[in-house]
Amino acid sequence: MTSPATARVVASIALLTAILLPAMPSHAGTTTGPHGEQAVPAASLTLTPEEEAQIRAGKHTAALAWHTPSDYTAAVDRGAHDEFARLGIEVVAVTDAGFDAAKQKSDVETIMAKRPSILLSLPVDPDTAPEVYKPALEAGTKVAFVDNAPTGFVQGTDYVTIVSDDLFQMGEKAADAMANAIGGKGEIGYLFHDANFYVTNQRDGAFKATIEAKYPDIKIVAEQGLADPAHAEEIIHAFMTKHPDLAAVYVTWAEPAEFVLAALRNGGNSETKIVTLDLSEPLALDMVQGGNVAAIVADEAYAIGATLARAAAASLLDKTLEPFYAVNALAVTKDTIKEGWFQSLHRDPPATLTGG
Amino acid sequence: MAGRLASQLSAVRAVDPSRYVVYVGFVLILVGFSIALKDDGFLTVRNLLNIVQQTTPITVMAIGMVFVLTAGEIDLSIGSIVAISALLAAMVLRQYGWPLGAAAGLAAGVAIGAINGGLVAYLRLPSFLVTLATMGLLAGVARWLTDLQSVPITNDLFNALFGAGKLFGVPSLVLWTLATVALGHFVFQETRYGAHVHAIGDSAPSARAVGIKVDRVRFSVMALSGLCAGLAGILYAGRLHGARYTLGETDLLTVIAAVIVGGTRLNGGIGSVMGALIGSLLMGLLNNGLILMGLSVSEQLMVRGLIILAAITLTLRETAR
Numbered sequence: 001m002t003s004p005a006t007a008r009v010v011a012s013i014a015l016l017t018a019i020l021l022p023a024m025p026s027h028a029g030t031t032t033g034p035h036g037e038q039a040v041p042a043a044s045l046t047l048t049p050e051e052e053a054q055i056r057a058g059k060h061t062a063a064l065a066w067h068t069p070s071d072y073t074a075a076v077d078r079g080a081h082d083e084f085a086r087l088g089i090e091v092v093a094v095t096d097a098g099f100d101a102a103k104q105k106s107d108v109e110t111i112m113a114k115r116p117s118i119l120l121s122l123p124v125d126p127d128t129a130p131e132v133y134k135p136a137l138e139a140g141t142k143v144a145f146v147d148n149a150p151t152g153f154v155q156g157t158d159y160v161t162i163v164s165d166d167l168f169q170m171g172e173k174a175a176d177a178m179a180n181a182i183g184g185k186g187e188i189g190y191l192f193h194d195a196n197f198y199v200t201n202q203r204d205g206a207f208k209a210t211i212e213a214k215y216p217d218i219k220i221v222a223e224q225g226l227a228d229p230a231h232a233e234e235i236i237h238a239f240m241t242k243h244p245d246l247a248a249v250y251v252t253w254a255e256p257a258e259f260v261l262a263a264l265r266n267g268g269n270s271e272t273k274i275v276t277l278d279l280s281e282p283l284a285l286d287m288v289q290g291g292n293v294a295a296i297v298a299d300e301a302y303a304i305g306a307t308l309a310r311a312a313a314a315s316l317l318d319k320t321l322e323p324f325y326a327v328n329a330l331a332v333t334k335d336t337i338k339e340g341w342f343q344s345l346h347r348d349p350p351a352t353l354t355g356g
Numbered sequence: 357m358a359g360r361l362a363s364q365l366s367a368v369r370a371v372d373p374s375r376y377v378v379y380v381g382f383v384l385i386l387v388g389f390s391i392a393l394k395d396d397g398f399l400t401v402r403n404l405l406n407i408v409q410q411t412t413p414i415t416v417m418a419i420g421m422v423f424v425l426t427a428g429e430i431d432l433s434i435g436s437i438v439a440i441s442a443l444l445a446a447m448v449l450r451q452y453g454w455p456l457g458a459a460a461g462l463a464a465g466v467a468i469g470a471i472n473g474g475l476v477a478y479l480r481l482p483s484f485l486v487t488l489a490t491m492g493l494l495a496g497v498a499r500w501l502t503d504l505q506s507v508p509i510t511n512d513l514f515n516a517l518f519g520a521g522k523l524f525g526v527p528s529l530v531l532w533t534l535a536t537v538a539l540g541h542f543v544f545q546e547t548r549y550g551a552h553v554h555a556i557g558d559s560a561p562s563a564r565a566v567g568i569k570v571d572r573v574r575f576s577v578m579a580l581s582g583l584c585a586g587l588a589g590i591l592y593a594g595r596l597h598g599a600r601y602t603l604g605e606t607d608l609l610t611v612i613a614a615v616i617v618g619g620t621r622l623n624g625g626i627g628s629v630m631g632a633l634i635g636s637l638l639m640g641l642l643n644n645g646l647i648l649m650g651l652s653v654s655e656q657l658m659v660r661g662l663i664i665l666a667a668i669t670l671t672l673r674e675t676a677r
Contacts (some may be wrong), residue, residue, distance in 0.1 A: 069653065095653065109406045113397035127505075127598055128596040
């Protein structure tokens with residue numbers, strides 16, 4: 001039994017690792033998995049035509065137990081469905097836990113009545129998740145995870161693999177896109193997520209590390225953490241008051257960036273550029289109209305689902321898999337909106353963005 | 357006098373048709389799923405037992421809610437009590453063993469319920485507003501208790517007793533359902549206290565006039581609801597081998613839907629513990645069957661919403677007669 005003190009030490013070390021790793025110079029920066037696994041490119045996971053035929057012949061079934069509904073989940077789900085269809089695997093059940101660990105346990109129990117060969121899932125809470133996935137393990141179902149695995153589970157025996165974003169690459173691409181937007185020099189603001197959340201921590205850290213290591217002529221002159229997206233407006237006001245000539249501002253994710261955009265617009269500021277992460281229609285609309293938003297960095301959410309499905313199918317053939325696969329990140333700009341949107345979410349951008 | 361009242365009330369309830377609607381609906385849906393999903397593992401003992409086990413915390417909370425609603429009150433704070441009770445049980449258990457852990461969880465439930473009850477009965481505040489406030493307050497406390505961290509429970513006895521254990525081959529959660537429903541039904545239908553709860557929900561002034569201690573009953577139903585939510589929290593913790601601040605967060609509406617579908621009137625005077633059990637099982641049955649039908653999540657939500665709406669419409673039409 002782990003004592004609370006030990007748990008706290010372990011958590012602190014994990015947190016420090018998460019913060020320090022991306023803070024290293026950009027060439028040394030890599031995305032790591034929740035247990036420090038090295039990220040392997042998702043594209044490296046392939047199946048030979050023989051393997052695919054073998055999988056198809058197996059008449060396997062799959063179930064998907066997601067954590068909460070979102071654009072992102074929908075794209076991951078689409079990727080998994082399409083890849084399973086390609087491999088002749090029937091999807092027999094899909095559930096959504098609404099971020100409730102107890103509901104996710106019920107979902108998995110229910111799913112197991114159909115005895116699927118494969119279960120794909122994103123655990124709501126890694127600490128209580130071992131109980132959630134126990135029925136699947138007992139039934140010999142191959143389980144593969146997005147982002148995180150249940151505490152204490154061993155890759156290769158208890159689960160197939162983890163597939164996630166390349167978080168470092170997302171921050172790095174945001175830095176490159178910003179440098180590109182402001183001509184490689186100027187004063188910028190940095191609005192990061194002030195919380196213990198390994199996804200945003202890695203992305204923010206990678207942005208900052210890349211700017212500092214790769215772009216000596218860009219200076220971060222204003223820096224502020226944010227816990228509640230609604231406060232982004234106040235923070236950007238403070239930035240602009242102190243630094244009226246701010247060339248650009250990095251915002252940790254799309255929701256606070258929408259507040260930052262609103263504040264800049266209300267202040268009549270059309271000069272300061274915004275770079276943020278995760279696709280959002282209002283921000284993209286401003287970008288295609290030549291407003292403040294210069295670039296939005298996105299992950300290949302669709303590819304996460306497709307890779308996860310492929311990995312789980314490969315495990316049915318007892319193929320050896322890496323413990324942690326990461327998909328690519330891409331910077332979407334005014335000129336690449338159509339391709340970028342499709343690459344990330346595997347659907348066309350809303351008509352408002354393409355003038356359609 | 358109270359004895360006569362009790363016998364009169366049970367005579368009225370014996371012919372209350374609203375109590376049959378839910379049973380008929382339940383059987384219809386059960387048969388429907390059994391036919392539609394006959395090759396999908398729906399009608400296996402394991403799957404049906406799963407449904408009972410998955411709904412046990414909802415059933416336990418629903419029993420408390422039947423008393424609260426029948427007395428003309430409401431308790432919106434049950435979801436937050438679940439999280440606090442589960443977290444406290446998990447924390448105390450680590451230091452002092454499982455009996456004290458379980459006791460701490462239950463005590464937290466009763467104590468919070470008693471605070472709600474005190475404000476409602478003695479300060480004469482509306483239960484809707486009191487529990488709306490405590491719901492938010494307690495959600496904050498649950499987040500603060502462990503700083504958003506989950507607390508694993510590794511005590512096998514606790515996890516067996518309140519979670520995945522079995523006694524003579526019967527899962528412990530099924531036993532908890534049977535025991536709490538039997539006790540709740542008995543107290544609600546057969547005791548003087550149950551008759552008082554009905555009476556003050558029907559008409560508090562009349563109840564007071566015949567000598568029923570209205571304030572005390574109001575206080576007690578809120579405390580009872582807290583106790584039930586506390587037990588639900590412990591059952592969740594046992595089931596998940598751990599506690600988390602989000603436990604119970606989304607349960608309030610499911611509990612209210614289960615209770616109303618089961619023939620309990622939202623504004624007091626009429627209630628049914630057996631109906632609440634069936635209502636709760638119906639909610640679990642719907643979740644289970646719609647997932648096994650292979651519907652997408654959006655489709656599951658729409659179909660479930662429509663069926664619950666239909667069930668409530670039928671029940672309320674019968675209750676209003």
